[in-house]
Amino acid sequence: MATDVETNSKLSGAALVAALFVVAVWLGMLIWLVVHSDATEVTWARWLTVMASLEAVAFAAAGAVFGTTVQSQRVTEAKESGWKHHRPTFSAAC
Numbered sequence: 343m344a345t346d347v348e349t350n351s352k353l354s355g356a357a358l359v360a361a362l363f364v365v366a367v368w369l370g371m372l373i374w375l376v377v378h379s380d381a382t383e384v385t386w387a388r389w390l391t392v393m394a395s396l397e398a399v400a401f402a403a404a405g406a407v408f409g410t411t412v413q414s415q416r417v418t419e420a421k422e423s424g425w426k427h428h429r430p431t432f433s434a435a436c
Contacts, residue, residue: 361403368400 371393381389 358407361407364396364403365400365407368396371396 371389375389375393378385
């Protein structure tokens with residue numbers, strides 16, 4: 343029966359570990375930049391370039407983690423309400 347089918351759209355395994363790792367590295371880089379705020383302008387320019395690239399990947403990873411969680415909840419709710427209200431109709435004319 344179709345209602346017994348479970349869909350798991352959450353990140354898991356290597357994808358989840360990679361996403362959490364990237365976010366952790368981004369947070370570590372933020373802390374490092376705060377601690378080394380007395381660095382030269384050239385050093386800051388180089389690290390901010392690296393930081394901007396890492397930030398884009400970290401935000402994408404965080405979006406994937408949170409997006410799949412929210413979307414999974416919505417799909418589950420939609421399936422539950424859809425199966426309660428859906429009554430298949432069969433036509434006798436064949």
